Amino acid sequence: MIDQQPLAGIGLRARHVGELLARRPAVPWVEVHAENFMADARALASLEAVRCEYPVSLHGVGLSLGSAGPLDRHHLDRLRRLADIVEPCLVSEHLSWSTSGGAYLNHLLPLPYTLETLGVVAAHVEEVQECLGRRILVENPSSYLRFRHSAIPEAEFFAEITRRTGCGLLCDVNNAYVSAWNVGLDAEAYLDALPAAAIGEMHLAGHVANDADGQTILIDDHGSPVAAPVWRLFERALERFGSRPTLIEWDTDIPELDVLLGEARTAETLLAAAARKDGRARAA
């Protein structure tokens, strides 16, 4: 539906579910972490209530698309069963790895961007898409290091993954900003190099500046409002990609629901401006 205005949703965490269902605020869609509903019957029951009122996007953090070893089929089956119940509007995962030798490290760990990694990630994305019977979006990570032998720039790596698998991209604007700062890259040039047509969703979140041995490192902690330079980068992304469904994430020090809704309204104002511009450009 090309003419449908993409709108800003919110990341839904357990503490807001009751209030969301009681108040039914006019938020166009919500996104949840898939893993929180796979082994918790009560959480799943509450999600089933939410999906009757709002479109739900499933955001996975545990598939470990970049693991050198095979995908965890048990986990993938759980994701498929959850998707069968929720009928999500979007399904997304990360360009990262978390599992090695049977240990799950609960972090989106960095990958060297090499031809070997490209083969691994593309095969895993295809396996997931085949199992779920749908296209997934893959999100750019927040990086705190890069590997010396990374031969392919991350944006090019993404372009090749989308070309090989047909998957879409989830462009996390905060991650792009944080990564560029932490490993000395240019965030705007990074966005410019991403395959615009493949962007299916954008994320916005807060970060925190930490001191590491006298150097400032930005930590993607999702624990504060979206920072001013990230809003500016978002505007730049909208110019480049056009309007896309956009999500406000907030996962630590979670504030009142209204604070998230306020952030979503700010994003929506920018999305609407971008959509008007798109319309004018098409009319011209």
Added chain:
Amino acid sequence: MLALPELQQSFTAGLLGGENTALLDLIEGDGLDARARLGIYRHHVLTTLTAVLDAVYPVACALVDRRFFGYAADAFIRRHPPAGPCLGEYGADFPEFLAEFPPCAHLPYLPDVARLEWAVHLAATTPPAAALDREGLRAVDPGRMADVTFTLEPSLSHLTSPWPVEKIWRAHQAEGKDLDVDMTGGSVWLEVRATGDAVTVRSIESGTYALRDALGRGMSLGEAVEIALGSHPTLDVEAEIRSTLEDNIFSHFTVLAREET
């Protein structure tokens, strides 16, 4: 450079263990020591998994104070990282770890309190099972009843302790703040389960426990009765079996096949 499988093994070892020169050599400094960059990832892994354990084991944490809990959790995570991404399933081994962790040796009740907290966590997150097929059970030939085995309703756990762990646990719940805990009160036998949206922790008699625990471990009714009578010769077996069925603690039964003669 390392191939991806070796890089990930090395990275895992570097996060959970000590220094790893081969790994550090792979990391671009970009103005910051590679160790510090790896440390950012390690810090996230350890603090988020400690938070997972803290959420499941709040009473154990309160009993030892937060700093010591963090120390024990750190050692546990490094030795027993999660096996999968559903963190609601992480931490089942933590009570056993505490039992073997020398710095906790002066708190002999701590592992049992943690076992109770895991049972409560399990009850709170396990989906309700279908009820036992009572019609089917009534139809079993009375001569075969001793060969029936049962499956416990999946939210349910039995545990026993020489320490008053139920009272210790209750004293740390919102409604139990004023509870006095008598540490010399003797052993407890507990049944933990989901009841609707709540979790029930209740004390049962030792004889009741002996029968139910044996059935929960998959023994046939005949074997379980024998075990319960062995430790509790005066147990009213018929009444116990009746109350066990009334309490709906099972989800399935099976009649064991007899070997043909």
